[in-house]
Amino acid sequence: xxxxxxxxxxxxxxxxxxxxxxxxxxxxxxxxxxxxxxxxxxxxxxxxxxxxxxxxxxxxxxxxxxxxxxxxxxxxxxxxxxxxxxxxxxxxxxxxxxxxxxxxxxxxxxxxxxxxxxxxxxxxxxxxxxxxxxxxxxxxxxxxxxxxxxxxxxxxxxxxxxxxxxxxxxxxxxxxxxxxxxxxxxxxxxxxxxxxxxxxxxxxxxxxxxxxxxxxxxxxxxxxxxxxxxxxxxxxxxxxxxxxxxxxxxxxxxxxxx
Numbered sequence: 001x002x003x004x005x006x007x008x009x010x011x012x013x014x015x016x017x018x019x020x021x022x023x024x025x026x027x028x029x030x031x032x033x034x035x036x037x038x039x040x041x042x043x044x045x046x047x048x049x050x051x052x053x054x055x056x057x058x059x060x061x062x063x064x065x066x067x068x069x070x071x072x073x074x075x076x077x078x079x080x081x082x083x084x085x086x087x088x089x090x091x092x093x094x095x096x097x098x099x100x101x102x103x104x105x106x107x108x109x110x111x112x113x114x115x116x117x118x119x120x121x122x123x124x125x126x127x128x129x130x131x132x133x134x135x136x137x138x139x140x141x142x143x144x145x146x147x148x149x150x151x152x153x154x155x156x157x158x159x160x161x162x163x164x165x166x167x168x169x170x171x172x173x174x175x176x177x178x179x180x181x182x183x184x185x186x187x188x189x190x191x192x193x194x195x196x197x198x199x200x201x202x203x204x205x206x207x208x209x210x211x212x213x214x215x216x217x218x219x220x221x222x223x224x225x226x227x228x229x230x231x232x233x234x235x236x237x238x239x240x241x242x243x244x245x246x247x248x249x250x251x252x253x254x255x256x257x258x
Contacts, residue, residue, distance in 0.1 A: 013045075014027065016099050017099075019095050020083065020088075022070065023075070023076045024067065024095075024096070027065075027068070029055070030062050031061070034063045034102055035107070036105060037109065038069070038108070038114070038116050039067075039068075045066030047178055052250050054066065067092070067096055068179075070083075070188060071184035071187070077180075078184065081187055084190060085191060089192075107121075107130045108133065110133040111133070111135065114133050129207070130205050130206070130207045131208040131256060131257075132224075134240050135221070136211070136220035136221050136223070140194060140195040142194045147189060154186040155186065156168035201228070204230070206256075207230065210236060211243065213235050214237075215238070215240045218235060236249045
């Protein structure tokens with residue numbers, strides 16, 4: 001777990017082993033009480049480490065642990081479909097928590113990271129507090145109405161069928177910056193599983209649901225919060241892509257975590 005290798009954005013990655021033997025990576029900034037912060041689809045822990053939320057947490061004395069999800073960043077990105085069994089991201093997250101010996105920590109995530117935070121809670125992770133950014137109730141589904149579009153873009157990038165100025169060209173540029181493998185991420189999308197609503201009703205952890213005031217997912221954020229015994233919603237400026245860097249978002253999370 002102490003090995004390091006180069007990672008996206010020039011930040012060294014710490015390595016650990018997933019339950020199936022795939023080598024995975026995490027990054028960290030700051031010192032103090034741990035908070036695990038999960039990145040969005042097509043992102044990485046290294047990129048998220050430079051964001052306002054991670055920097056704000058580190059600035060107030062928190063050890064911010066930022067995994068690279070499987071198929072992203074410095075983590076393994078195998079092309080063997082067998083390496084993407086159902087719920088593999090939750091398996092990886094639980095393996096990281098176990099291997100780092102975290103027993104008093106907080107947990108949160110943005111977009112796909114928020115969906116994964118909910119899966120980890122449903123699977124038995126018990127942080128002191130949890131926060132879910134930019135998600136509504138469709139985070140409980142295995143796939144959303146957006147998944148098909150993601151697959152089309154990933155397939156185009158992986159095949160090299162990228163016309164200049166097209167959405168696929170923009171996707172290719174972003175994936176290269178983030179160190180994300182399009183074929184591996186496409187396989188990963190097939191590993192998502194639904195989260196049963198009754199499972200969330202058993203989660204004893206206080207949860208903050210934070211959404212942008214221009215994010216369509218905000219329409220069902222209240223419904224999502226209503227499924228958890230102790231949850232509340234906060235609205236911050238921005239859409240799905242910009243709300244995560246709003247000063248109001250960082251302030252709300254810091255206030256919630258205390």
